[in-house]
Amino acid sequence: MTITITAFAASPDRGRGQARDMRLRWALEEVGQPYEVRLVSFAEMKEPAHLALQPFGQIPTFEEGDVALFESAAITLHIAERWPGLLPEDPAARARAITWMFAAIGTVEQPIVEAENARFQESDKLWHRERQPLIDGRIAARLRQLSARLGEAEWLDGAFSAGDLVMIGVLRRIGGSDLLEAHPNLAAYVARGEARPAFRRAYEAQAEVFRNLQRT
């Protein structure tokens, strides 16, 4: 059965792999599954056909036969359950890997999205600059805790897992920032993820969408 995911026709990040289809592409490359991509415009994302697949009008989505899913982390978990390579076999270790997926989305990404909301929707406000350190402080607190837990380990819990994939996808949103660089072990952790062949292939595939857009 063909796997089809959706991605931005015109990604706001200009092909730097920050759109959340990147996490699916990466997961599918890790487990060696080919996939097709349907590009959707911002207008199409708000139309009934797309809302039937993704009620919040976002990308990505995932379709394979009678399976239709949304939310990048949920799809990553589905991919990790369907094909080997992204979850340990030991039940306790598997549950911990899934825990890291939820921690990435619910605990670490929460203040990072808050900072993005401020940048995109509040940067014209007089108080934007005064408020920024408050948001940065929330991100910094989570990074300190994550850095302390990771320590000198290569990945969060044993072998590379879907938990690392989602966490690195989240941390890449602040890649290169002083907040992340303050923790060399976290910066190195992100770099280790980005160095994986599956990541490179996924990154190239989404970058190609942007290059094609520029050519047209």
Place this chain on the structure above:
Amino acid sequence: MTITITAFAASPDRGRGQARDMRLRWALEEVGQPYEVRLVSFAEMKEPAHLALQPFGQIPTFEEGDVALFESAAITLHIAERWPGLLPEDPAARARAITWMFAAIGTVEQPIVEAENARFQESDKLWHRERQPLIDGRIAARLRQLSARLGEAEWLDGAFSAGDLVMIGVLRRIGGSDLLEAHPNLAAYVARGEARPAFRRAYEAQAEVFRNLQRT
């Protein structure tokens, strides 16, 4: 094997079931599993023993034999996978239920936590009142989309599932607000969740912790 979860020794919500141990209690009641509760103080949550279980210094945690987990939604999923009653058997429907768990945490709860951060950490700022409508707008946008998807259905996707349990736990954080009451179908959805016998038992158990605290 005994299941042990952690909860606030002194919950900031004064026993109204907003602390995230409520979701675990509810899930365990739905699947009919007894559990023990270890109460932790705010000071204990920041100590190495608790951080080893929960690297972000929060509650709840879950321990059963060699399984030790954190993040309420991850634990809810673990409970739903371990005992029947919270996930459909059909693989496609099961994946959709898990999708709703991630949607609850990553998409719907994100702006609700942003509003809580503003209330607890920014309410002394001169710009707090000016900013509030911006956050409310983000919450309202998600609720409109969720309301449109739910429509007149009883639950998000067929029978009650772990996806509903987590989503209702998220929506209860703004229970009674104008934002939620603007969507009678969402308010009724939350009320249906709260009317479940398993919810009532879980609610009573966590309320009892607060009543005991007042007696001491």
